[in-house]
Amino acid sequence: xxxxxxxxxxxxxxxxxxxxxxxxxxxxxxxxxxxxxxxxxxxxxxxxxxxxxxxxxxxxxxxxxxxxxxxxxxxxxxxxxxxxxxxxxxxxxxxxxxxxxxxxxxxxxxxxxxxxxxxxxxxxx
Numbered sequence: 001x002x003x004x005x006x007x008x009x010x011x012x013x014x015x016x017x018x019x020x021x022x023x024x025x026x027x028x029x030x031x032x033x034x035x036x037x038x039x040x041x042x043x044x045x046x047x048x049x050x051x052x053x054x055x056x057x058x059x060x061x062x063x064x065x066x067x068x069x070x071x072x073x074x075x076x077x078x079x080x081x082x083x084x085x086x087x088x089x090x091x092x093x094x095x096x097x098x099x100x101x102x103x104x105x106x107x108x109x110x111x112x113x114x115x116x117x118x119x120x121x122x123x124x125x
Contacts, residue, residue, distance in 0.1 A: 003036035
């Protein structure tokens with residue numbers, strides 16, 4: 001099963017309480033291909049800042065919206081891979097760097113995302 005096919009299952013079979021962030025964790029840890037990356041608010045916002053125009057939908061709280069399709073997830077994964085290639089890093093490591101570290105003090109990238117990600121009609125449901 002490809003990462004897009006796996007996300008397609010999420011898209012076609014809603015499970016109460018299971019959003020994109022948790023479902024993509026299942027993809028990341030269960031797919032043997034190891035090429036399905038976690039799409040949560042921090043990785044999604046990071047990709048939205050780095051790859052304009054924004055193509056990932058977010059809900060009113062700033063979380064990744066459920067309405068994102070398998071096509072959007074595939075595009076997100078390809079962007080992670082393109083960035084990894086530019087940085088000469090493994091894509092899974094690049095995804096970790098996009099997530100960054102919250103808390104106090106925030107990692108500089110997380111701080112940058114907090115300061116620079118802006119909700120707009122293109123970014124929200």
